[in-house]
Amino acid sequence: MRHADIGKLHESQAKHVWDVAEYCRRSGIHEAEERRLIKVLGRYASSHELQMNVVRPQKRIR
Template structure:
């Protein structure tokens, strides 16, 4: 786990930080996808990081 110095953070734009397990539960993601995201991002991640790394199965095939 990395620790960041608060003085180095860009505080001009607040970011919403999610608990990855909570985000997956609310989004209806499978447990395997939750484990993959936790391995990739850690226990906490911004909403943008989560949205960019979620793999959703295709629901409609032409």
């Protein structure tokens, strides 16, 4: 991971980083899925990484 000088960053370059456990609690994600996400991504991840790695159960429409 690279470190950046905060003073040189533009607001468009900044990313919001979530605590994975907090994100799961707020989103209503099951504890087993939370543990899997922590194994895959670590304790902190961007919202995009979290959204792309969450596996939601299929709901049958028919």
